[in-house]
Amino acid sequence: MSFKIAIIGAGSVGFTKKLFTDILCVPEFKDVEFALTDLSEHNLQMIKAILDKIVQSNKLPTRVTATTDRRNALEGARYIISCVRVGGLEAYADDIRIPLKYGIDQCVGDTICAGGILYGQRNIPVILDFCRDIREVAEPGAKFLNYANPMAMNTWAAIEYGKVDTVGLCHGVQHGAEQIAEVLGARSLSDLDYVCSGINHQTWFIDLRLNGRKIGKDELFAAFEAHPVYSQQEKLRIDVLKRFGVYSTESNGHLSEYLPWYRKRPEEITKWIDMSDWIHGETGGYLRHSTETRNWFETEFPQFLESASKPIDPSRRSNEHASHILEALETNRVYRGHFNVKNNGVITNLPADAVIESPGFVDRFGINMVSGITLPEACAATCISSINVQRMSVHAAISGDIELLKLAVLHDPLVGAVSTPEEVWQMVDEMVVAQARWLPQYADAVPAAQERLSKSSVKTRDWAGAARRSVRSIEELRAEKAALKQAV
Template sequence: MRPPKITFIGAGSTVFAKHLMGDILSFEDLQDVDIVLYDINEERLNESLAVGNKIKQQLNVPARITATTDRSKAMDGADFCINMIQVAGYKPGTVVDFETPKKYGLRQTIADTLGIGGIMRALRTVPVLAEMSKDMERLCPDTLHINYANPMAMNCWGLSRLSKIKTVGLCHSVPYTAKELAEDIGVPYEEIDYLVAGINHMAFYLKFERNGEDLYPLIRKVMEEGRVPDGNRVRYDMFKRLGYFVTESSEHFAEYVPWYIKTGREDLIERFNIPLDEYPRRCEKQIADWKTMSKDLQDSSKTIPIERSVEYGSHIIRAMVTGKPAVVYGNVPNDQIISNLPEGCCVEVPCVVDRNGIQPTRIGAIPPHLAALMQTNINVQALTVEAIVTGKREHIYHAAMLDPHTSAELDLDQIWSLTDDLLKAHGEWIPENLR
């Protein structure tokens, strides 16, 4: 039996590829895998290959790691396709998503999941993923497509309507937030049991326990004692009002709702410590740091720190290859999984994984106020996906009209004008029938 073939799509994301390769090759069961790195940027691809070979050498494993700019060659016979692309990149993609709305007074923090920025990112990304999935149907029809690309929910929802390929979306917000909360309340992360359900970036801890003891009172104590971390003020405020803690960071969550970022309300920005333009800052820092980081990663005299990340990808691959079960949080179509969210939308829930693949846990009904809040985001996702699938351009405007943050800041004429400006600015990155 041949070793599993794992294809990295968008492998020029070297740091992320490094984490995933380290995770995979650290498992004794997966040390003879065939990893193929694919990217359209040959320079970054070669950097990732050098890093991969260094990890292989340090771990002294027999895995094969190759790189190619030929997508068909990369996908041919792949058992797993891990997708980490960013269509249009930071420049021009992200820059346009931030700078054009600013002309209308619409400010954002991350703009990769919802909001006008998330809508545009989906319009650029879903068609490319769908095109890639056609290659998978031809070259590796039984593959598992593991998607890390944002906007997660819209990407996965779009693919569920446009492709026959099995897809699961993965995000690290569930374990990351659990670890943050563990630190806040002084309980070891390893001792905590939790149940999370919802949509990506707006899922909630329905249970947060240790040995059957509810730990939510300890989280409330953090607020009562004034120990809320500066970077987490939005989420703690939502916890105070909803009674459940949300999985995604405060800077993300602030732009999914209409309450925290408002023109002329700098008091809100200061009170909740909201980092406007946070994603462009991170990108600029990463670009500035990359030259040094790249040299260090490829320098043969320096070792690469290899520590297991919180990413679920390697656990899925190991479980499906060996049959040893794992539990991960995955983004999957809502096939009666959460009963009070729309059928077919993309939900984030615990999934059991083994040789049978991804098996989502049926949750039932979640608290009605949480479902209602999620629905405000699902409306935007649904209309954006509808625009992409049907080619009906008017649904892009409808998605923007119903977006909580955009509609709280702009009137209808402004929303339509902004949408026109963004579609024009993105040009060839948007499918021709939607420009």
């Protein structure tokens, strides 16, 4: 088979490498062309060198091109994969830093909450540019696979306004299933069957079967409570399981910032998080992790390049959905996964226009969702709160309406639990002004926001958050990796 796959944001080096090797695990795909595109020529050349090394070492005919000209990369592409972060780590730092001045402590800040909403405002105009290019120069009927956060907002904009065949992809469901299989003592993940449904990062394991036996709330709760590691790392997530009756896919740190109850008082935050790794709730944890990962890659690039000479091992193919979707569409080998699409009745008690994440099957006919799923009421209520925020955020990003943007942030569950309307109005002004170069739709609103900020009497604080850690140096990272290697 010979077709073209374009990867936008290919400078996300580690993830691009994973997608690339996964796709080449499919024997029929060895003749595929990969077109890489990114704003950074430096990052593009690094990832191209790695992928070229993989191709050469495995003696494949696969073609890899790299260009900063996005339309050129998209021309004739059958599949387009996006893993962009508009504004990079510079804008992301503001997503964490500015809300902290108003008492909003986020772990990740890339889905909803103040950081995730502004991230969506930066991404959506660019997503629509991608969609325009796809409509104009890609292969007719091309499929857009979005991996970029905020997943629901980006996918919503691409479907409703970009008018492109789009599916959003995430790995939270797979990771949650791995945890459940472990605590229940499954011999392998294949022993566990499940139905997981909701919205991205708030998806719920509403039906669990271990070797065909139904697993109830009490058994699952007891298994997590007894686990020596997860009982400490996933305290908040386990508490939600106890109260809601179902387990959430999302990590302790992520879940904590989508709800109004666990991060609203600084003195309470440390009770619910675990500092053994960023993902369990650390303030700005993913920003620190991303910064360290970027610095590590820049310094240790020769090692990454050397590791690319290893043979591709199909047994090590990851559980990221992209390669499996492409395989099913092209070969008709059916794949079951969990996909982000417009609801339209798939989940009976969520709005029809929402982007939901739910089970589906893929074959030559496309992605076929399992319809008629009804969430437990508490899960639906939590999802609907986020959906309302997402809808307003998408519409604000499209219209450039700063008042609607402020209303979206005001209705965010954690923001509403922590901040007053006056604080929210000033915080949004401050974030829009700070990120103006990535927010073209708000260009006309920036001068007035600057004027309001110059006259504001709303007090802020110089606060690093309840559980902030400093970015570690390369030397500290090397020492930690050496210690872990020695311990193993």
